[in-house]
Amino acid sequence: MIRHYRQFVDQRRTHRPSEEYREPSDSEWQDFRDHFSLRKVALGTCDRPYGTPCQHEHACIRCPMLRLDLAQEPRLLEIEVNTRQRLGEAQRMQWLGEVAGLxxxxxxxxxxxxxxxxxxxxxxxxxxGVTSLG
Incomplete structure (x- = not known):
């Protein structure tokens, strides 16, 4: 399987422009490193691929790319309590767009x-949060 994969990659590379295989500039490397350092968010880590924009405008709670950190689960529960409180207020005030969003x-x-x-x-x-011994 590995041999076939390597053959596939080598064959694909022969069809790609050679300039795509150049050494990256310092600014390109920095941009690449920055992407990964900026993936850490309050609830865990964003698994969004390099070079892709955040489609959810950093509303991580709604994003399927958020990989939750179990240590941050209490924060998630606080967000839930706050969201329910805000939902109650929005319902009382009849802010129907806010109700739908919440x-x-x-x-x-x-x-x-x-x-x-x-x-x-x-x-x-x-x-x-304690690991079982079983």
Missing amino acids: QESLRHIADKKQQAQRLRAQTGEGED
Whole structure:
């Protein structure tokens, strides 16, 4: 499989312009490094590929590219409480656009909570963050 993959890559390279395989400039390297240092966000890490813009305008809670850090789950729960409070206010004030947006955010928060449960199950951590001995 590895041999076939390498053959595939070598064959693809023969069809690509040679200037694509030049050494990157210092500013290109810096831009590449900056991309990865800027991926760390409050709830975890953004897995957005290099060179792609943030489609969610940094509303990470709604983004499928957010890889949740289990240590930040309490922050996620605080965001949920705050969002529910804001939803209550928006409903009382009849800010229907705000209601719709906050309800959408709550759906994504629920998804992130499920992601946290799956991550805990994969890592063998309990809800208190302690790794099981079993």
